[in-house]
Amino acid sequence: MHPKPRQCPVLLFALVHILRLVQSQGTHCTVQQFKQNQRYYDDNFEISNLAESYPDQQSVRVGCKVGYSGFFKMTCSRDQWTYKGNKCQPRSCGHPGDAQFADFQLTVGQDFVFGSQVEYTCHKGFLMANRRNFRRCMAQGWDGVIPICEPLQCPAIYPDSNVLVQGDTENSIYRNSVQFSCRYNNQILSGQQEIICNEHGEWSGTVPKCIEIKCGLPDIPNGSILGDAIEYKENDFLHYECDDRYQRIENRLSKCTNLGLKADWSPVPHCEIIKCRLQLTAEDQATYVPPNKNVFLSGEMLSIHCGQNYWIGSKQNTSVETRCQDDGTWTVYPICRDDFCTNQRPRSVSWWYVQQEHQIRLRHRTQYGCRSGYVNTAKSGMAECTRDGWSPNPLCREILCDPIQIDNAVLSKHNNRTYRNGQSISYGCKEGYEGNPLRTCSVNGWSGSSKCTAKGCPLKGIADAQLKQPSKPIYTNGTNLQYVCNKNGNTITVTCVLGKWEGMRECSGCGKAHLENGFVVKRNANTIHFRCNEGYRLSTHISWVVATCRDGHWIGFSGQCIDNTTCGKPPVIPNGRLTDGQHVNKEDSTVAVICEEGFMAQVQNFTCTKGEWSSFGKPLTDICKSDATYCGIPPKIENTVVISSEKLFPPNSEVTYQCRHKFTLEGDGRSVCVNGQWDVKNFACTEIKGGGPNIPNVVGDEHMYQLRIFSAYSCSITYNPQ
Structure with missing residues (x-):
């Protein structure tokens, strides 16, 4: 084990700490220093929990007041604070929230941060349902709730049923x-x-x-309303008139009309002063006096002067004076018109040297030709543009021919009024004539020379007779032949009349009697009775024809047998005649009435109807009536009488007055009808002093005294003079 090395770090740390304590006892930093630093300090720092001072090297974390946020650290170094971090900033509440049918705005602060306030305002027509209309930004966020705006409602309405x-x-x-x-x-x-x-x-x-819908009385300046009405219903018309020298702006009557939102007059009744207007165009080269004026009042005059190639009023005028009339029109319409001739080729013209796009002015000349059936009116074949149009007018004359009559011929078809070039008329010859005449319309009139010639008569012999003239196969019309009977030497003369021999008979008796389209019903020694065949009738409307042989000739033929559908010869009318109906006597044929001079036809023609000539109910005596003035009953004259049953007398009629019994005439007893008045001559009837002769058994009659006869008598019924 090595105990000494482990104790060295502990000792070293203790020594350092002691050294620092010794050094700090000499220096320190205070909170007052921090408050006096205007660069870093503001009221948003929370310093109530800080000590009065801090030793050197001591670090202090400074917090923010409620509603603010931030991070700030101070360190004491050698009696001075060092700073690190951010200053305190207001805490954000975010968007305050939109209210339906409302707007808001900041009433406190500049942003949606702690301490700010927004105020809501409802749109027009909306009412805020909340008690508060604002929100504030608090430390925990926006206080309150978003307000509600409810729409304002108008009261219910209840219109009429209509x-x-x-x-x-x-x-x-x-x-x-x-x-x-x-x-x-x-x-x-x-x-x-x-x-x-x-x-x-x-x-x-x-x-x-x-x-x-009703209309009231309108105000019409310069006009007055007719009638007494003060209110008008729909479709009623307003009758009004304008003052003198004023006129309506429209000719239509004003009517009370529904005009959508109101009832009013349509058209609006209005009177305006009568004016004549002058319509000027850019192409107008005329001169007007007065110039620069296009509206004229009634009575004002205007002079117009047109160019040489223009006309006004009529083709012959190049200038005119016109006056504005009371009705707003000009006496002469004040417009100059181009003097052009048409460039449209007339239908009768075959060719000419004029093109459709050309404008043909005065004095222009051109050659032309006419189409078939027409001839040039201008012999030179030149047409010239004049103020009256193309000359000659018409350029081409249609070849027309008037109908003509040919002797002894009738038209075989209905007659036309006129005939064109190349058309022909064919004729039929009358009875007794032969031929087929034909005429053709041409440039030079009717062409053709054929005629209807009288038929000749072939030689016909008579038994027991000899012909005095040399014989020929046929004889011309009008030839007379004489035959001499062998037994008695009598001469029989016959005449050729339109293909038939007239006067032909036998030497003994009358020969054979014949009725065309008839038959014999009874025969005696010298008399024969004829009737017509079925489908025929006598033109004289009698039942039969009687032929009697007298002096070698049959006499008594009083008619001919005609077809039941024909009318025969037209009747004879007094004071007139009917055109020949021999060839036009079938059903619906007509013959014209021709009255003598001084008489007038009461019907124009007779019509063949069901085999009879009809005069449309007029008696034959009334067909031709005098067109002169008639006289009435002659005037009464003392001691005279006029024997007549007539009540009307035609012009130039003459009556003779007779003196009564025991009176005699002095003067001329005539009176003449002149222009509807009787011209009575100067005469008188004077009394005979001695009376009339005394004749037994004679009855006197004052009506029987004739002029210039002293007396007249008549026998009584019971006495016969010897």
Whole structure:
């Protein structure tokens, strides 16, 4: 064992400790020194538990007051403190917490640390439910609780039943809105269309009502309302008029109308002073006097001077004076118009040297040609642009021909009013004529020369007779032939009339009688009775035809058999005639009425209807009536009579007055109808002094005394003169 080496370290430590004690007894550091050190000391250190002083080399840990944290160490060295660590800092409480519908702000301190305080404020429309509206940062953290903000609620509202609501009327809070409208179209809101719950828990307006749409009397400056109404209902019109020299701004009537939030007049009734306006354009090169004016009052004048290639008012005018009229229009519309000719080729023109994009001005000339069916109106074939347009006008004339008549011919088809180039008319010849005439419309009028020629008559012999003239196969129309009977030497003369021999008979008797489309029903020695075949009737409307042989000729044929669907020859009308209906006498055919001069047709034509000519109920005597003035009954003259049953007399009619019994005429007893008045001649009936002759068994009659006859008599019924 080695005991001595173990004791050496213990002794050495003891010696060092003693040495230090000796040294410390001479130096020390005080708390006062620490408090006076402004660099390190502040009130946040907790020094109440420190000693007054500390010896050299002594270290002291200084703590922080409640609510502060930090680490600070002081060591005494040669009568001075040395410092190490951080000063005391306020303890952080962290974020104080957000409150719904509220904001907060620091009212104490600069941060969320010990000693600071935050204050909460509710948003608009919200009310704080807590008693305290603040929190403080304590050593243990934030005191209190996060406040609660409850929304303010507006009182319930109860609109009328005719008011429609959109929104919550019973539980509305801040910023909630309620919209209103009317249930019926004939009502309008009286009040606000929308109200809002405000930050004070109050509605921004009162609940509206729905009232009937009505409009009051509007104020119309320079105008006056017509009528006595002071209030108008929906769709009522307002009638008003403007003062002199004023006019409505719109022609539409103003109507009481629902305009969404109110009832008012649409359009707004308004009267403005009558003005004429001058519409100027950038291209307008006209000169106006007065210049620089585009609004004129009624009665004011304006002069316009256009360029040489322009016109105004009419194509021939380049300048004009116009006046603003009371109705706001100009006497002449004050606009200069370009004097152009159209560049659109007329339909009748086949070609010309004008392009569609060209503007054709005055005096421009161009060649042109016409399409088929037209001819150039200008013989030179040149068209010129004038103020009246292209000249000549029209450039091309259509080739047209008016209908023509050909002797003894009728149109085979319906007649056109006009015929174009190349169109033809075909004709049919009348009975007794032959041919097929045709005419064609051409540039030079109608072409074609064919005609209807009278039919000739082939030679026909008569038994027991000899022809006096040389015989031919056929004879022309109008030729007369004479036959001499062999037995009695009688001469029979026949005439060729439109293909038939007239006067043809036998030398003995009358030869054979024939009725076309008829048959014999009875035959006697010299008499034959005919009736028409089925489907035919006599044009004279009698039952049969009687033919009698007399002097070698059949006489008594009073009609012909015609088809039941035809009307035959048109009737004869007094004072007029009907056009030939021989070839137009079928169903629905018409013949025109032509009255003599001085008479007027009461119907324009007769129509063939069911085999008869119809005059539309007019008697034949009334078809052509005089267009002159008629006279009434002749005037009465003493001791005279006029024998007539007429009550109306046509112009130039003449009546003769007769003297009564025992009176005689002195003067001319005639009277003439002139322009509706009777022109009575100067005459008188004077009494015969001796009376009339005494004739037995004679009855005197004053109506039988004729002018220039002294007396007249008639026998009684019971006596016959010898």
